[in-house]
Amino acid sequence: MMKKCLLLLSIAATTAGCQSGPDSKPAGPKVIVLGFDGLDYGLTKKLMDEGRMPNFSKLAKSGSFGPLETSVPPQSPVAWSDFMTGLDSGGHGIFDFLHRDADTMIPFSSTSRASDAGSTLTIGKYQFPLSGGTIELLRKGRAFWEVLENHGFQTTILRMPANFPPSGTASYELSGMGTTDITGSPGEFSFYTSKLFAFAGEDITGGDVYEVDIFDDVVEAKLYGPDNPFLVEREKLTSEFTVYLDPVDPVVKIVAGDQELMLEEGEFSDWVPVEFPMIPTQSLAGMTRFYLRSVRPDFELYASPVNFDPMAPAAPISTPDDYAAELAAATGRFYTQGMPEDTKVVDGGVLTVDEFLAQAEIAGREIREQYAYVLGQFDEGLLFYYTGNVDQVSHVMWKTLDPDHPNYDPETDPQYEDLIPSLYVGLDEMVGETLENMDEETMLIVMSDHGFASWRRSFHLNAWLKEKGYLTVKDPDMKTDPGLFVNVDWTQTQAYALGINGLYINLRGREQNGIVTEGERQALIDRICEDLLAEIDPVTETNAVTKAYKRDEYYQDRGEIEIGPDIIVGYAKGTRGAGASALGAVGKEVLTDNTEEWSGDHLMDHETVPGILLTSRVLKKSAPRLKDLAAAILAEFGIDEPINIKVKAKAKAKSIDE
Template sequence: MNDNNKSKFSRRSLLTGAALTAGAGAVAATGYWLGGINRVSRGFGKKVIVIGVDGMDPRLCRSLMNAGLMPNMKRMSAAGGFSDLGTSCPPQSPVAWANFINGSGPGSHGIFDFIHRHPHEQCAPFFSAAETIPGNGFLELGDHQLQLDFWPFNHTPPETVLRRQGVPFWDFLDKQKITSVFYDLPSNYPPSPSEYGHHKCICGMGTPDMLGSYGTYQYFSEDTPAAGVEEGGGKRSRVVFDKESARITLVGPENSMLKDPLPVTVDIDVHRDKASNAVLLEVQGQKIMLTPGEWSRWTKLDFALSTPRPLPTQHAGGICRFMLQEVAPNFRLYVTPINVDPSAPAVQLSEPENFISDVSGDLGLFYTTGFQEDHKARSNGVFDDDEFRRQATNVLEERLALFEYAVENYDDGLLFFYFSSSDLQSHMFWWNGEENPSHPTRTSQEAASRYQYVKELYQRLDKIIGDIYDRYGDKATIYVMSDHGFANFGRQFNLNSWLRDLGYLNPRECTSILTDCDWSRTRAYGMGINGLYLNLKGRERDGIVEPGEEQEKLTRQLIARLKAVRDFNGQQVIRNVYRSSEIYSGNATAFAPDLIIGYARGYRASWETCLGELTEDVLLDNTSAWSADHCADALEVPGILCCNKPFVKGDPSLVDIAPSILDDFGIDTPKTMSGRSIFQS
């Protein structure tokens, strides 16, 4: 999605007064995976292990397996099978993982994109998987407003709700008293409850940081403009030294108890020693010494939120890490997004609520935001390639410590573990020169060297797979799966600009459908990465397209014209266009686009398209560091399925994994699922 436009959302504080209870503490050590002790569960129950590797691509896997560079995947495939795994339509991660969770398509879970829109508000966008609902009513006390949910006030506090609908497959295990444990599960924030107490889960992709965003880094330097810079995914601030000391300010969560909510801040004193090329940071009684290129451990932060007298001050605990980039002549300091503290979370990050704090008690502190590799810092030029790769490696090492913990604490039932590295590193470093030797921003040699990073990552993941296979190859059914594959992203298509040029969207001078679109003359618009919507009368607030014959005529015309789009070199831009009415079924289609654009390999929606902005040109080069993607046609980017148990179903898909897991536990496929077990013909 277009992170550059996230600031345009009407955000509300992540934290409410009732939830702000976590305090500050000392720096906790981060656990790093140093190799397992090869414990094997002694439990006697049925065992199923699922390793979800986001974005792992079948073409690259086969190439490396055939070259002998992924030997563990190859031997596991020989015992069971390896196959492309059909992804979701569209092949976006929150959609795909929800398909996996429900064992059925978007019509069952209601997630169609990273971004949805409220038709009655004429395109007001919101994040699809979770939404914060504003509270209702409050008691004014000076500069504060309190929401009291008891009689006689009965105010309704703000609430963040999981928008994924339908029945998650672990509910069927839970009911049968079969244990299931999920680590970093996407599309499940806030976590769905366990009715019978046999399900545990730590939330993954979709979990916000303390600012309520998908991840907002903070960057401090001497050459930042005095007014600071707000950019997609980050904040830049200027540092001014006086006798080699300076004070910088970290921005934390908003205090929603104020009438006019303001962010709570934490001051940090910076002392620079140019001679020793080092810096000392002092933050809330903690001292951190850093040299260029060095990362701090996780640092606890205490955000004090004022309350009206005589109520005590509320506290919210966050954590961050610092990376010193340069001491002089231009001081540069990067600070990770402020994560919710897993040892004392201010909002619920797991089911049951204490699960994540119990894990943190054993492992120390770790990332809790859904997006952990800071791709925005790389895209915005705060990181170079080496710095991003090192940060991403830190994430992987931390994830491996959690993985080892998961395996060491596994007895029987279902164990699911998610790795993000193969997705977010691929977005930055993937480039298949055989498909297109010309990278939009790198030389061919540079592109090949970065692609080698991805291949090395696959090899490292293969060793992890080998370790699990050695431990459990004859004791458990093991799945290795990905939600989609990958493709080069060299050219971008602005759907709204195309609609404007053909007269479907007006006026000609429109720059954004959110600000200056004339809806009385607009028949169609784009929102999100793959979605196209008709401005349908009776559904959209200002709809003009009559349902029925006019709707059908316009739909046919748009499909034909979109399929005919060609680039300057004659290359087909859009492989297919799907009608949601034909590919989705279920009771959760209220937010579905009318049409889903399936891009050809090498193409994707432009960055501006995602939140409705227009550009002069329809087709443009992608000049971002984010140079590979998967939001194309679903047939272009299948995921992978590798299993140590032979499967017979041809053309398996994401929706087939859940019924296959249930089948392994002797549970028939529920009527809520459209998928079928891969072990049954």
């Protein structure tokens, strides 16, 4: 996993800020691209037909509207990398949220890699790095906006997923999905409570619960950061804060450093800047939002993941380096964490659905307010602006659209049945705002990376491999498999799964303990694909898997193909890979009902979850697939050249129809 002290030492130097380009730009086309993560074609069309998205309908009449074929697999970092580069995974090297180190079998983030500083000077308990740590963007290939910049067009790229740290090749950039919190994780919340044994026995992920004591109506607590890189013996950085409870009213005063704020029960704070002292002369800057859930009988306080402070970011999050501060100065501090909607608080019951929705609404409002400023500044070239708010809320709330979902609650869920449609309507208003503020010469493109579906059934891929004899465990009686392949007997395992859609052959000479020879590999792949496509879900009595993509046959681009899974599993619509299996656990059952709060998804057969493409004019160059869209955008600027050099290969996904 990403090393958590990476973000502290001279990291801003790892990306040279690209200035705003030549003093004189050529007069030419202007294009605005709105990237709406997870906007589903079917639901969008339904709402348009009902008259609830008039601005979408207006665009469709003047230009075009239709489904946009997504990536394989239809995961956001894969899909957006397809869009950026015009390459598939074989070329840009992003195959999943997670990849594995074949030498250690340890998973790591697919989009970026962090490294500590090199040599150090040790003095007593302190060590002083002689060079800075680094964060490396793992996506390969040239992004399409680099072509535009080379032709003299200014580009502004805000929150593009899989672009952390920023590429440095646009005039202006702000990183998005993939940007960590201050600890180097995707986002770790903190929850403080005076209740004894709170959440005992619960599987809390995505954060930590801390029991605190109350003395004379005062709570002393800490926020936790990454390891202190200046200490020889590693120790977590901390930032202390104090909470003063009103003895009568449900209100508190929080003091964090030189910041003081009052909070009432049920209220979120504004952003609170905090500092984590490292050595007497240096501190790490961050910021958090507090939410006061309860004062009594039990004290309960939520703190968001500690985000990079855009006014003083401890990691490279923008191009130029001070662009994040410019945005914050214009519209206020904002979530720099790549996926700000804190879905994990619902999974463990730390916050209620309504509390999660309130937090997600704050994150979405920040995006909208910042867009108004950015749109007002835009006067040339390309503007790309992304929001993932609908995607993240849909993951949690999709069951409210599906009364047949195993986790649907007929008592509480009907009140939310219009929640997701109302978010779509909000995006329609964002399009309307754009139309009001752009001239007739500007081209507007609205697109999404994939669609959405109800996630009713979970497919435990490693359990299936065990059942079919492709994987062997050390202890068949292990009650709870912690994952990371600790229970896998590699000496008798031919294949294993990591990530939601990835299946790997345990190949000799590639995997740490590989047993399958290169000569045996293809026949084994063929046999596994046939078995996957023959698997019938006993509950639905339909195929559990409808596509089995053979890596070497499906992907057209070859430069990075060797790091990918040997097989990409396309689950049937309504079925998704189980999260435990994705992290290397081997479960007892192959197919189970999904009873998690995370009720909607898209990591399925890519043909079942298309995104959308909506344009104010008919494109000069057609873009039926997500990976075609970058070239179509270049064509709007009169540019006809390859974004990246491609190596072709035959392409065919084996499906149940064959």
